[in-house]
Structure formats: C-alpha cells, structure tokens
Amino acid sequence: MPTTLDLQDNRPLYYQLSEKLAHAIQTHVFKAGARFPSVRRTAKTYSVSINTVIAAYRHLEDQGFIEARPQSGFYIRNQLPKLEHTLTSHSVSAAPKPNVLRLIDTTFAAQQNPEFTNISLACPTQDSDFYPREKLGKIMTQLLRQQPQLVGSYALPPGSLNLRQQIARRMLDLGIVTDANEVTITHGCVDALHLALRAVTKAGDCVGLESPTYFYLMPLLASMGLTVLEIPTHAETGLSIEAVEMLLEQKRIQAIICMPNLHNPLGCSMPLAAKKRLAQLVNQYEIPLIEDGLYCELQFDQVLPAVKTFDKHGWVMFCSSFTKTLAPDFRIGWISAGRFSQSVQQLKNMLSVAESQLLCETIAQFLAVGGYDHHLRKLRKRYSENMNQAQAIIAQHFPKGTCATKPQGGFVFWVELPGKIDTVELHQQLLKEHICLTPGMLYSPSGRFSNALRISCCYPFNEQYKYALARTGSKACEMTGISAGLN
Amino acid sequence: MPTTLDLQDNRPLYYQLSEKLAHAIQTHVFKAGARFPSVRRTAKTYSVSINTVIAAYRHLEDQGFIEARPQSGFYIRNQLPKLEHTLTSHSVSAAPKPNVLRLIDTTFAAQQNPEFTNISLACPTQDSDFYPREKLGKIMTQLLRQQPQLVGSYALPPGSLNLRQQIARRMLDLGIVTDANEVTITHGCVDALHLALRAVTKAGDCVGLESPTYFYLMPLLASMGLTVLEIPTHAETGLSIEAVEMLLEQKRIQAIICMPNLHNPLGCSMPLAAKKRLAQLVNQYEIPLIEDGLYCELQFDQVLPAVKTFDKHGWVMFCSSFTKTLAPDFRIGWISAGRFSQSVQQLKNMLSVAESQLLCETIAQFLAVGGYDHHLRKLRKRYSENMNQAQAIIAQHFPKGTCATKPQGGFVFWVELPGKIDTVELHQQLLKEHICLTPGMLYSPSGRFSNALRISCCYPFNEQYKYALARTGSKACEMTGISAGLN
Numbered sequence: 001m002p003t004t005l006d007l008q009d010n011r012p013l014y015y016q017l018s019e020k021l022a023h024a025i026q027t028h029v030f031k032a033g034a035r036f037p038s039v040r041r042t043a044k045t046y047s048v049s050i051n052t053v054i055a056a057y058r059h060l061e062d063q064g065f066i067e068a069r070p071q072s073g074f075y076i077r078n079q080l081p082k083l084e085h086t087l088t089s090h091s092v093s094a095a096p097k098p099n100v101l102r103l104i105d106t107t108f109a110a111q112q113n114p115e116f117t118n119i120s121l122a123c124p125t126q127d128s129d130f131y132p133r134e135k136l137g138k139i140m141t142q143l144l145r146q147q148p149q150l151v152g153s154y155a156l157p158p159g160s161l162n163l164r165q166q167i168a169r170r171m172l173d174l175g176i177v178t179d180a181n182e183v184t185i186t187h188g189c190v191d192a193l194h195l196a197l198r199a200v201t202k203a204g205d206c207v208g209l210e211s212p213t214y215f216y217l218m219p220l221l222a223s224m225g226l227t228v229l230e231i232p233t234h235a236e237t238g239l240s241i242e243a244v245e246m247l248l249e250q251k252r253i254q255a256i257i258c259m260p261n262l263h264n265p266l267g268c269s270m271p272l273a274a275k276k277r278l279a280q281l282v283n284q285y286e287i288p289l290i291e292d293g294l295y296c297e298l299q300f301d302q303v304l305p306a307v308k309t310f311d312k313h314g315w316v317m318f319c320s321s322f323t324k325t326l327a328p329d330f331r332i333g334w335i336s337a338g339r340f341s342q343s344v345q346q347l348k349n350m351l352s353v354a355e356s357q358l359l360c361e362t363i364a365q366f367l368a369v370g371g372y373d374h375h376l377r378k379l380r381k382r383y384s385e386n387m388n389q390a391q392a393i394i395a396q397h398f399p400k401g402t403c404a405t406k407p408q409g410g411f412v413f414w415v416e417l418p419g420k421i422d423t424v425e426l427h428q429q430l431l432k433e434h435i436c437l438t439p440g441m442l443y444s445p446s447g448r449f450s451n452a453l454r455i456s457c458c459y460p461f462n463e464q465y466k467y468a469l470a471r472t473g474s475k476a477c478e479m480t481g482i483s484a485g486l487n
Numbered sequence: 488m489p490t491t492l493d494l495q496d497n498r499p500l501y502y503q504l505s506e507k508l509a510h511a512i513q514t515h516v517f518k519a520g521a522r523f524p525s526v527r528r529t530a531k532t533y534s535v536s537i538n539t540v541i542a543a544y545r546h547l548e549d550q551g552f553i554e555a556r557p558q559s560g561f562y563i564r565n566q567l568p569k570l571e572h573t574l575t576s577h578s579v580s581a582a583p584k585p586n587v588l589r590l591i592d593t594t595f596a597a598q599q600n601p602e603f604t605n606i607s608l609a610c611p612t613q614d615s616d617f618y619p620r621e622k623l624g625k626i627m628t629q630l631l632r633q634q635p636q637l638v639g640s641y642a643l644p645p646g647s648l649n650l651r652q653q654i655a656r657r658m659l660d661l662g663i664v665t666d667a668n669e670v671t672i673t674h675g676c677v678d679a680l681h682l683a684l685r686a687v688t689k690a691g692d693c694v695g696l697e698s699p700t701y702f703y704l705m706p707l708l709a710s711m712g713l714t715v716l717e718i719p720t721h722a723e724t725g726l727s728i729e730a731v732e733m734l735l736e737q738k739r740i741q742a743i744i745c746m747p748n749l750h751n752p753l754g755c756s757m758p759l760a761a762k763k764r765l766a767q768l769v770n771q772y773e774i775p776l777i778e779d780g781l782y783c784e785l786q787f788d789q790v791l792p793a794v795k796t797f798d799k800h801g802w803v804m805f806c807s808s809f810t811k812t813l814a815p816d817f818r819i820g821w822i823s824a825g826r827f828s829q830s831v832q833q834l835k836n837m838l839s840v841a842e843s844q845l846l847c848e849t850i851a852q853f854l855a856v857g858g859y860d861h862h863l864r865k866l867r868k869r870y871s872e873n874m875n876q877a878q879a880i881i882a883q884h885f886p887k888g889t890c891a892t893k894p895q896g897g898f899v900f901w902v903e904l905p906g907k908i909d910t911v912e913l914h915q916q917l918l919k920e921h922i923c924l925t926p927g928m929l930y931s932p933s934g935r936f937s938n939a940l941r942i943s944c945c946y947p948f949n950e951q952y953k954y955a956l957a958r959t960g961s962k963a964c965e966m967t968g969i970s971a972g973l974n
Contacts, residue, residue, distance in 0.1 A: 101833060108643050108836070133638035137631035144624035151620035154815040156595050187674055187839045194838050203690035203712045220837045225690045225712070328641040329843050346588060349595070350707045351681050352674045352839070356816050356846065 013048055014055035021056065025065050025076055033388020036066050036074035076388075080395045083235045083403035083416055100442060103424065104215060110436035117435050117468040130382065130458070132366070132375050136327055139370065140362045150358045157348045159185030160360035166367040167334050174296055175309035176318060178336045184345050185334055185355045189294045192319035192335040193257065194220065195351070199317075199343040200288040201226055205254040208247055210239055212414070212443030212452075214264050214292070217257065229253055230446065235405050235414065238263055238270040241277050248285040255288045261304040262295035265443050265454035266414045267407030269304050279310035286315060288340065293320040297376055299409035300384045314338030322363055324411075324458075325376060330359045383411040386457035393466060394455070397473030399482035404455075411458040416440075417451045419480035424450070429475055435468045500535055501542035508543065512552050512563060520875025523553050523561035567882050570722045570890035570903055587929060590911065591702060597923035604922050604955040617869065617945070619853070619862050623814055626857065627849045637845045644835040646672030647847035653854040654821050661783055662796035663805060665823040671832050672821055672842045676781045679806035679822040680744065681707065682838070686804075686830040687742050687775040688713055695740040697726055699901070699930030699939070701751050701779070704744065716740055717933065722892050722901065725750055725757040728764050735772040742775045748791040749782035752930050752941035753901045754894025756791050766797035773802060775827065780807040784863055786896035787871045801825030809850055811898075811945075812863060817846045870898040873944035880953060881942070884960030886969035891942075898945040903927075904938045906967035911937070913963060922955045 009016055021042075024030060037045070039053045046053075057074060060066045066074045110116040143150060158164060164180035171178050186192040201207060203225030209217060211230035221228055229252060232240040239258050247253050260270040260278070270278070282289040291307050308318040317340055321333030332355055337344040348354075366372060391404055394415060401418030417423065423439035430437060440452025453472075459465055477484050496503055508529075511517060524532070526540045533540075544561060547553045553561045597603040630637060645651060651667040658665050673679040688694060690712030696704065698717035708715055716739060719727040726745050734740050747757040747765070757765070769776040778794050795805040804827055808820030819842055824831040835841075853859060878891055881902060888905030904910065910926035917924060927939025940959075946952050964971050 104836075105833070112643055129639065131639040133635045136638050137635055141628045141631060144628060148620045148624055151623050151814050151816050152616070152618035154810070154818065156599055190837070191839045198710060216837045219833070223685060223834065223837065323641070327638050329638050329845055331641065331839070331841060331843060346592070346706070347710065349591075350677070350703045350710065352678045352818070354818060356818060356843070358816055359843065359846075 012055075014052045014059065017042075017046060017048060017052060017056040018059040021060060022065055025060075030076045033385060033392065034076050035072075036076055038073055080391050080402060080404040080415075083405045083414060100215075101219060103427075103439070103442060104219075106431070107427075107436060107438060107442075110431060110434075113434075115434050117464050130379060130460075131327060132370065133327075135370050136362055136366055139365045140358065143358060143361055143365070147361075150361065153357075155354050155357045155360075157184055157345045157354060159355055160357055160364060162364035163332075163360040163367075164334070166364050167336075170297075170367065171318070171336065174293075174303060175305040176336065178318075182338065182341045183334050183336050184341065184348055185332065185360060186319075186321075186348065187352060187355060188323050188331040188333040189292065189319050189321035190216065190220075190333075191352070192321070192333050193217075193290060193292060195344050195347050196288075196290040196317040196319060196335060196337060196340070197221070197224060197226070197255070197257070198347050198351075199337065199340045200255050200290075206252060208244065208253040208256040208258075210258050210263065210266075211446070212265055212440065212449055214259070215438070215442040218444075230444065231256075231258075233263075233266070234268070235266055236268050237274065238266070238268045239274070239278070241270075241274045241281075244278060245281055248281055248287060253287065255290065256282065257290040257292065259292040259294070260307045261293065262298060262407060262410035264292075264294065264410075265412055265438075267405045267410055267412055269408055270307075272305065275305065275307045276310045279307050279312070279316060282315045283311065283313045289316045291316055291318045293318050294324060295410040296320050297325055298380055298383060298411070300380055301408065304408065308336065308338075311338060314340075317344070325379065326363065326366065326372070327359075330356075330363065332359055332363055380409065383409075383457060386459075386461050387411065387413060389461055389466075390455055390457050390469060393469045394473060395485075397470040397477075397484050399473070399477045399480045400485060401482065402476075412454055412456045414440075415453045415455055416449075417453070417476055417480065419451075419482050421476060421480050422450050423453050426453075426472070426476060426479060429479075430472060433471065435471060437472065499542075501539045501546065504529075504533060504535060504539060504543040505546040508547060509552055512547075517563045518876070518879055520872060520879060521563050522559075523563055525560055567878050567889060567891040567902075570892050570901060587702075588706060590914075590926070590929060591706075593918070594914075594923055594925055594929075597918060597921075600921075602921050604951050617866060617947075618814060619857065620814075622857050623849055623853060626852045627845065630845060630848055630852070634848075637848065640844070642841050642844045642847075644671055644832045644841060646842055647844055647851060649851035650819075650847040650854075651821070653851050654823075657784075657854065658805070658823060661780075661790060662792040663823065665805075669825065669828045670821050670823050671828065671835055672819065672847060673806075673808075673835065674839060674842060675810050675818040675820040676779065676806050676808035677703065677707075677820075678839070679808070679820050680704075680777060680779060682831050682834050683775075683777040683804040683806060683822060683824060683827070684708070684711060684713070684742070684744065685834050685838075686824065686827045687777075692741040693739060695731070695734055695743040695745075697745050697750065697753075698933070699752050699927065699936055701746070702925070702929040705931075717931065718743075718745075720750075720753070721755070722753055723755050724761065725753070725755045726761070726765070728757075728761045728768075731765060732768055735768055735774060740774065742777065743769065744777040744779065746779040746781070747794045748780065749785060749894060749897035751779075751781065751897075752899055752925075754892045754897055754899055756895055757794075759792065762792065762794045763797045766794050766799070766803060769802045770798065770800050776803045778803055778805045780805050781811060782897040783807050784812055785867055785870065785898070787867055788895065791895065795823065795825075798825060801827075804831070812866065813850065813853065813859070814846075817843075817850065819846055819850055867896065870896075870944060873946075873948050874898065874900060876948055876953075877942055877944050877956060880956045881960060882972070884957040884964075884971050886960070886964045886967045887972060888969065889960075889963075899941055899943045901927075902940045902942055903936075904940070904963055904967065906938075906969050908963060908967050909937050910940050913940075913959070913966060916962060916966075917959060920958065922958060924959065 042053045043050050067077050068074055164183040167183050168178050168180045206227045208229045208231045210233040232243045260275055293306055308316040317337040319335045399418055403416050405414045407413050427437045427439045438454045440449030529540045530537050554564045555561055651670040654670050655665050655667045693714045695716045695718045697720040719730045780793055795803040804824040806822045886905055890903050892901045894900050914924045914926045925941045927936030
C-alpha cells in the first residue's frame with residue numbers, strides 16, 4: 001500500500017487518507033477484528049497531521065469500516081452486512097420432521113468422527129486448551145486424596161451446598177438476587193430446561209418460543225406432547241415484545257422458553273427495556289418464563305442483565321451451566337426456579353436423583369479460588385477474536401450478499417446466504433469432503449431458514465477450520481452462481 | 488446351656504438334642520446367620536454319636552432353624568417368619584398423594600442430616616468403605632494426568648465406547664447377549680428407566696407395574712401423564728405371570744416396568760420359568776418390557792438371569808447402574824434397549840446430552856483391570872451378613888408375628904408388622920429420635936402397606952445402626968401392644 005498521498009488530488013487530505021485505508025481494509029490488508037494502527041502512527045506513516053488522521057478515522061467509522069473501543073483504540077469492523085429481519089409468528093406442531101432428526105444424527109456422527117472438521121456445532125468435542133483443565137485436574141486430584149468418601153457416597157438434590165452458594169454469588173454479579181436454597185444443580189443446561197418445562201407444563205399445553213431456536217428444543221417439546229408457537233424474533237433484538245404481549249393477552253401460551261442474551265443460534269440479545277417489559281408481562285399474566293442463560297457469562301463487553309433480574313414474583317426460571325465456560329465434560333448446570341423451586345427439586349429427584357459431588361465440589365473450589373473471572377476474560381477475548389476472524393473469512397469467501405448477525409458475546413452467529421440455495425444440500429455436499437455444517441432448517445419446526453447456517457467459533461482457530469469455512473463459501477458460490485466477496 | 492442330655496427322658500436322643508439346640512437358637516445364644524457348630528464338635532460337646540447329631544440337625548433343618556450350605560456346613564437361619572402373600576391387581580391413578588411426596592421429602596431431608604440414623608433408605612450418603620474409592624481415585628488421577636483433554640471436551644451419546652464394551656462383556660456373564668452399539672450410557676438407573684418410558688409411552692398410556700414398587704416410580708409416571716395398573720406381586724416369586732398374561736390378552740397395558748431380580752422393595756426374584764414366560768409374552772404381544780436390573784450383580788449365590796436373557800425380538804429394555812456396586816457418586820448407568828436403542832439415544836441427546844467421559848473412562852478402566860469381580864464378591868458377602876444380622880435384630884426386638892422377605896441378594900428387604908400399626912405414624916414418632924424409616928405406604932400408589940417397612944442394609948453395620956433398628960422394634964411393640972421376640 002503506498003504510504004504517500006497524492007498532492008495533485010483536490011479532495012481534502014483526510015478524505016484521501018480514509019479512501020486509501022478503506023481500500024486496504026477491503027483488500028484484507030488488515031484482518032477483520034484486528035487493531036487498527038494508532039492515530040499517531042498513521043500520522044507518521046503518511047506524514048500528515050494528527051487532526052487529519054482523526055478526521056479520516058471518523059469518516060471510516062461513519063462508513064462502518066472501523067470502530068472505536070474505549071481506552072483501546074480503533075478496530076477493523078466485520079465487513080459482513082448485518083442481518084436484520086423479523087419473522088411472523090405462527091403456531092406449528094412441535095413434532096420434528098423425521099429428516100430433521102436424521103440430519104441431527106448425521107451431524108452428531110460427523111462431530112464424533114476425527115476425520116471431520118466441524119464449523120457449526122457448538123460442542124467442543126475436540127482436544128482444546130480453552131478450558132482450565134490442568135487447574136481443575138489438580139483440584140480434583142486433591143479432593144480425591146483429602147475426601148475419598150466423595151466417591152463412595154452420594155448427595156441428594158438440591159446438590160452441593162458449596163457449589164450452590166458460589167452460583168448464588170455469581171448470579172448476583174449478573175444482577176440476579178437468588179439464594180442457594182432456590183438453586184438446584186442439574187446435568188447441564190438442557191437438563192435444567194427440561195426440568196423447568198416438566199415443572200410448568202403438561203401434555204397438550206402450548207409453549208411460545210423464538211424462531212430460530214436451539215435444535216433439540218422442538219423434538220424435546222414434541223416428546224412431551226407439547227405444541228409450540230413460534231414468536232417473531234428479530235435477528236438483532238431477539239423476541240418481539242409486542243408479539244409476546246399479544247399472545248399473553250389472548251391466553252394462547254401456557255409458558256415461554258427463550259434465550260434473551262446471546263441467543264442460540266442468532267447470537268442476538270434483547271435490549272434492556274424489552275427484558276424489563278418481558279419480566280413485567282410474565283409476572284402480570286402469571287405465565288412461567290424459562291430463561292436459557294447458557295452463555296450468560298460470555299459477553300464481550302459489559303454485563304448483559306438477565307430477564308430474571310427484573311422478576312418480581314418468581315415467574316422466571318433461570319437456567320445455565322458451566323459446560324460452555326469451564327468444564328464441558330462435567331456437564332454441571334443449574335436452575336434458579338423462583339416459585340417453582342420445590343417442584344423442580346422433586347422432579348430432579350425423580351428423574352435422575354443427583355449430580356456427582358466430586359465434580360460439583362471441584363467446580364465450587366475453582367470458583368472460590370481458581371481465578372474464574374480471569375479465565376472468563378481470556379475465554380471471551382478468544383471467542384471474540386475467533387468470531388471476528390470467522391466473519392472476515394466469510395466476507396471474503398462467501399457469495400456476495402451474505403449477511404450475518406454480530407453477537408455481543410458467546411461463540412455462535414447466524415449467516416444467511418443470498419440467491420437460491422438449500423443449506424441442507426450444501427451440508428450434504430460438504431460431508432463428502434469431511435466438513436460438517438448445521439443448516440438453518442434444524443432451528444425451526446416449520447422448516448424455514450433453508451438459506452441459513454449457524455456458525456460456531458468454539459474451536460481452536462486453526463488452518464483446518466479456516467479451510468473448511470472458506471471451502472463452504474466457495475461451494476456456496478458454486479451452488480448459487482454468485483461470486484465471492486463484498487459488494 | 489447345659490451340655491448333657493437327660494437320660495431319664497424317653498424321647499429319642501436326637502430329638503432331645505434338637506430341642507436343646509432350638510432353645511439356644513431361640514434365646515439368641517447363636518446369632519442369626521452365624522455358622523452353627525460342626526457335627527463333630529456337637530457330638531463331642533454332648534457326648535453323643537455322630538449319627539445322633541446328624542439326625543438332630545436334619546430335624547432342626549426341617550423346622551427352619553438352620554440351613555445347610557454346600558461345602559460350608561450349617562448356618563443359623565433368619566428367624567423371622569417368611570412373608571408370603573399375593574396382591575390383587577387394580578388400576579389406579581399414578582398421581583401420588585401430596586402426603587406421599589411430602590413424606591419422601593422428609594425422608595430425604597433426614598437422610599442428609601448427619602444427626603439422623605437411616606435404616607431404610609438405599610442411599611449410601613454416609614462415609615463408607617464399601618466401595619473401592621482409593622482405587623477409583625488412583626485411576627482417575629492417572630487419567631487426569633495422561634488425558635487432560637477429557638475435562639475440556641465432551642462425548643455425545645451413546646457415550647464412552649470403552650465403557651459400553653465393558654458393559655456388553657459383563658452383560659454376557661448375566662446371560663444377555665448385547666452389543667456395545669445397543670448400549671446407551673445414562674445418568675444412573677433412574678435416568679435409564681425414564682428414557683425407556685419416554686421411548687415407548689405417551690401421555691394417557693397405561694403402564695403395568697409391581698406393587699409394591701420403587702417409591703419414585705409413581706410420581707415419575709404421574710408426571711408423564713401415565714396411568715398405572717398394579718400387577719399382583721408375590722413377596723417371594725414376584726410378578727404374577729398369570730396376571731400379566733391376562734392383562735396382555737385384554738390389551739389393558741401399553742408397557743410393563745418391573746424388577747424381576749432382587750426386587751426393590753421386596754427383595755424377591757422371579758423363578759426362571761416365569762422369567763422365560765414373561766419374555767415370551769411381551770415378544771408375542773409386542774409390548775415393551777422395561778427391566779430394572781439395578782441389583783443384577785448383587786446376588787449372594789448363583790447368577791440370577793435377567794428376563795432380557797430370553798428376549799428374542801428386542802422387546803425387553805434392560806436398565807442398570809454402577810451406583811449400587813462401584814461408585815455411588817458417579818451415577819453412571821446404562822440401558823440396553825433392544826429395538827428401541829435408537830429412540831433411546833435420541834432422547835438421551837435431547838434430555839441431557841452426555842455423561843462425563845472422565846467418570847465413564849474411570850469406571851471402564853476399573854472394569855478392565857481393577858478387580859471388579861473380587862470387589863463384588865466382598866460386597867455381596869458384606870450385604871449378606873448385614874441382612875442376616877438385621878433380620879436377627881428384628882426377630883429379637885420387633886413384635887411377635889413380624890414377617891420378612893428373604894432376598895437372594897441386594898441389600899433391601901421388606902418387613903410387615905402384626906396388629907394395628909401405621910408405619911407412617913411409627914416413622915413420625917421415630918423422627919423425633921433422629922431415626923429415619925421408609926414406611927410401606929411410599930411403595931404403592933393405592934396407599935396400602937400401612938403396616939410395612941422397607942429395611943436397607945447398605946450401611947456399615949455399627950452400634951448406631953443396630954440401636955436404631957432395635958429401637959424401631961421396641962417402639963412398634965409399644966404401639967401395637969404386642970411383645971417382642973419370636974412365637
């Protein structure tokens with residue numbers, strides 16, 4: 001890139017500079033998500049004044065090329081167009097089509113096959129140093145030595161008091177005032193969601209949910225004899241609060257299950273005012289809200305408060321887990337079930353009795369003294385970087401017109417492809433090359449989103465992963481007949 | 488005890504000897520379950536011939552005072568009258584009465600309170616050296632060192648292949664031919680039962696079950712919207728095969744759930760012919776049978792074959808766990824679900840995803856090289872001794888006319904008290920003294936068995952336990968107005 005500006009050009013210096021820099025960004029001289037050179041450094045490089053650089057940077061910022069981060073300087077913005085759309089609500093049978101279940105099976109099978117590269121599933125099944133496994137191993141080894149009786153006995157629900165106290169403490173940081181007695185330890189977040197559903201629904205009930213949503217939620221609801229109603233969900237602001245209000249008013253749903261923060265698969269988070277209103281509505285209509293807070297501690301910047309924060313009379317049941325933040329193998333999660341705490345504990349007893357004390361105490365001790373916050377900061381940074389890099393690769397290799405959501409945390413985002421493309425077909429083509437995707441169809445009971453993909457960035461961002469992502473793009477270009485890159 | 492026989496007595500010598508020995512047994516000179524003096528020694532003690540002693544011992548055996556064990560001599564039989572009764576079948580709502588759930592809660596709460604002595608629950612919540620915890624700890628510590636990635640990743644269903652292979656191998660010893668691919672790892676046995684029920688029933692279906700049965704089964708079935716039909720169950724031979732045949736013929740049940748070996752709470756096992764017939768019937772009528780094989784490896788003497796052994800077309804789903812034999816805390820169980828294997832795996836995925844690989848691999852390695860069979864032999868001996876001792880204490884301290892079942896394995900048996908007594912009331916009285924029972928009412932949805940108790944012997948048989956058992960007897964004597972001891 002030439003580092004001098006053309007003095008013959010009549011346009012203002014700042015404008016010329018911003019144009020040069022924009023070109024550099026568009027031709028990937030800078031990686032998406034990377035730090036942009038400092039004002040001082042650019043001034044020196046181009047021999048212009050500080051003020052000229054500041055004006056150029058503002059212009060780039062207005063154009064969406066870079067973004068300022070407080071106390072940290074400027075960064076290259078992801079170059080994919082933002083996905084923004086709202087879906088219309090309609091009631092559908094929760095029963096998943098057999099091909100959806102088959103597709104999930106195929107995907108899980110590929111996931112477990114070491115010959116495959118997975119770029120879409122959110123399961124860290126590969127060897128990974130994302131988690132403090134050495135420290136956890138040390139704590140566990142020590143516990144086995146000091147408290148051998150942990151192996152030969154078992155605790156009953158609600159489960160380890162130490163862990164429940166630690167959880168209550170951490171939930172306070174998320175704005176949720178809860179008590180260790182209100183918390184039940186579960187087998188990961190899915191178990192928590194299932195217990196919550198069992199506590200507040202019966203066969204024949206209708207549950208309102210986001211669309212798209214977690215792919216096992218529909219078969220789960222169907223297996224319980226529940227029907228579902230897809231509530232309009234905005235790719236950037238989540239659940240439509242107006243639609244929820246209407247449905248509650250018309251008494252059309254007996255419960256709501258949703259993910260107000262860092263939604264799976266969209267990655268979106270509801271605005272604060274919408275969360276407050278949602279809490280108010282479910283309390284007013286006395287309809288239980290099951291809040292999936294799986295990624296609640298994976299926000300990149302400021303804390304994203306839970307809907308449970310604004311829950312006055314215990315109608316919100318907050319579910320989360322350490323599976324995505326600390327120890328995937330342990331599958332230790334929890335539920336703070338408000339007014340339904342006792343039913344949830346009884347159900348836990350009936351359905352699976354207890355979780356391993358050894359695993360619970362290991363986590364409790366890590367939370368108490370292991371530097372969990374430090375670990376989370378590192379993990380968030382890593383996911384944020386992975387996501388930026390993944391979006392940069394998509395911007396470069398996917399068909400022109402591809403849009404994506406821009407999550408404020410977590411490690412999944414949602415991509416919609418232009419033109420006529422069936423991502424199930426794309427998935428099947430790529431399976432032959434040992435690349436495994438999760439097509440959009442998996443995420444809706446009504447089978448829409450045939451042009452979408454969920455991308456997960458919870459894997460080490462290695463050459464194999466990058467290749468798989470780029471190859472997905474080139475295959476999509478081939479199938480749509482649209483060339484790659486940005487407009 | 489005088490060691491000479493009265494020569495003035497006209498009755499045969501052997502008869503006089505047997506009378507003396509019977510008196511000694513009845514006055515607890517010998518402990519129930521203890522070894523009886525050898526023939527040679529008794530001959531010497533009483534200065535009678537070997538033949539006289541042999542005749543006396545045969546007479547004692549006929550009277551049920553002692554029993555011969557091959558290659559081992561004679562042993563004092565438990566002196567409690569055998570419980571033998573058959574219940575009549577009737578259909579009841581599975582919905583447990585609120586007082587039953589409250590009672591379970593109270594019992595579990597007491598169970599977790601270190602101030603209480605539990606003589607009825609089957610949960611080893613106390614410190615116990617019944618399990619090879621040091622060896623398991625060593626294996627796990629080694630795994631943490633050698634395969635740290637186990638903590639930072641997770642396996643998907645059906646779960647650890649190593650463990651499934653070990654399970655398939657062990658099931659072969661029980662006469663069950665299964666394949667690692669047919670086995671799904673579960674969160675203990677209850678999770679296996681729940682998955683099996685989910686795979687083969689829907690709300691409104693009727694499930695046939697034993698009466699009495701595991702106390703969480705009724706609330707579990709009720710929470711799934713199922714109705715239940717209590718099938719006549721004999722205290723010694725279990726499920727009435729005639730009743731099952733009639734119910735199947737009349738198409739009155741959509742599934743059966745039962746425990747053909749070492750039944751909880753009765754302790755009984757079905758005769759071989761009945762098991763074969765049961766397998767044949769469910770295959771003929773194509774009705775799924777969920778076989779709870781929780782204590783399948785805890786038989787005292789010969790192997791007790793499972794109904795699954797005789798399952799020709801995969802209609803039997805066999806469930807078990809390592810919770811009661813190896814590592815209570817790990818809560819690792821399994822299901823070999825025959826023709827329903829795929830549905831069960833999908834359900835496992837939906838409801839709780841996976842079990843900890845670290846725990847599974849620890850168990851798999853213990854099974855491969857840890858001396859599991861040796862451990863089981865020790866454990867069975869210990870439970871057998873505990874059970875004999877417990878029955879001896881009951882014979883001595885419970886009201887005259889108390890009956891009990893005589894299990895061939897496991898660690899629970901069933902006691903029925905004479906006279907007018909409500910064991911819930913007994914339970915409540917004893918809670919004040921920090922002794923916790925499980926009253927019979929918990930084990931039937933129709934609220935019968937008000938005079939029964941389940942006794943569990945999975946605890947170290949210490950003074951505290953013995954006192955609690957004796958105290959339960961004296962309280963029962965007080966409440967019934969019947970004196971203690973045998974008739």
